[in-house]
Every structure is written in C-alpha cells, then in structure tokens.
Amino acid sequence: MLALSVIIICKNEAINIADCINAAKLITNDIIVVDSGSTDGTVEIAKKSAINLIETVWTGYGAARNMASDAAKSDWILAIDADERITPSLVQSIERIKNLDNSTIYGFKRMNFFLGKKMRFGNWGRDKSYRLYNKHFISWDNSPVHESLIGTDIKKQFINGHIEHYPVRKLAENEAKMFKYARLNATNYFEKGKKPTLIKRYLSPLSDFIKSYIIMLGILDGKEGFIVSYSNARYTYLKYKYLLEMKAKI
DSSP, X not given: OOSOEEEEEESSOTTTHHHHHHHHTTTOSOEEEEEXXXXXXXXXXXXXXXXXXXXXXXXOHHHHHHHHHHHOSSSEEEEEETTEEEOHHHHHHHHTOSSOOTTEEEEEEEEEEETTEEOOXXXXXXXXXXXXXXXXXXXXOOOSSSOOEEESSOEEEEEEEEEEEEEESSXXXXXXXXXXXXXXHHHHHHHHTOOOOHIIIIIHHHHHHHIIIIITOXXXXXXXXXXXXXXXXXXXXXXXXXXXXXXXXX
C-alpha cells in the first residue's frame, strides 16, 4: 500500500458508501470517513469496514475535509466524496510518481455518470479534480460550496488515471442537488458582495448551455447530454435568482 490516506465526507450516502470504501482500499488501509448526521444507515454500513469513522455536525465541506485530514495517519491525502470511486488506473498513476512535491496538488480526470450513462462530452465529459496533497502544506478553504485547496506557492500537476463519479441516479436527485448547490453558491456570492446583474441572470445561463451542449459537444451524449447542459444552465440562473432575493432583503 502507498503511504497516503483517503478521506471521505458524507451524509445520507447509504447507497454509495460501501462501494466507495471498498474502492479506496485499492490504495490504502488508512481510510477516514467524516459523517455529518446521516439518518439512512450510512453510519451503520461504514462501521462494518475497517475504517476510522468520525461523526460530527455539519460545519461546511472544507471544514469536514480538514477534520478528516487531521485524523489521517499519513501526510499525503487523497480526498474523495462518497459518490466517487478510486480506480486501478489512478492507483497505478500515483504509484508512478517518483517524488511527491509538498507544494503540489495532483489532479486527474473525473469520469462522470448520469443516470447510469458515461458522459463523454459537454462539461461533464471534461471534468478534472485536484485532490492529492500534503496536509502539512495544503488545506481546504471555508467556502460554503465549491471548496478549494489553499496554501503558499501552490503548484498543480495533472496525472493519468481517473476516478468514477456517480452523482445522479434519478432525475429527482438531480433536481434536489441543483436547488441545494444553487442556494449554497448564492450564499457564497452574497458574502463576497457579488451582484446579480441582468447579464449574469439571463445571458450567463444561455452562454453556459451553448458552451456545454454545442461547443463542448454535449449533444453527442444524447438526451442525457441535453439534460446535463440544461441543468447546468438552470443552476446558473437559480444561483443568481437566489442572490437577487438575498440582496432584496437587505
């Protein structure tokens, strides 16, 4: 096994957590799961595996990842979500890195599946994640959504291999996540003082759809490609709509 730890944050991921943990065992025996109040049996499933389980209240994505990193035995951390799977190709690619650099965040391709279909084009077909880092030099910020790794003089390096990502298995799940993340991002924008201009509210969603569906060839992914591109545009519209509502209450 490599000298690294895998950290997983989750809440109500009973359908995913066992497969996620089993895949993580391809690369390490030190797996830390931070659960933030699951009520669907996630905790009970996780306890059946030889992992370090931390139960806590929700304080944010970055805070949960940092908590998991602090509990890890290794300096090097590979951070994943419960709906992601480490693959043998990624394990082999990490093993081939001769000298891990402490100030470098290592990234790789994320292969997304929508309603069971592998997405090859559009935004989801070109997804990358930077998740491998040294916890003593790099940590997560406290953004309410789309948290990022931060540190001094950080460099990024893209490596071969990929993780698999299963974020949506049902259309209703897609809707719920879209509303959730739109509100979280609106809150983030509100705290940063961003403005919901007319261009942002109406032209940005249209631009996002055209980019994903036409320019990035999401049309080649069939009906799933249309749904993903449309959902991405609607998400953009909603986050600025929610931001406008927040501004109106001031």
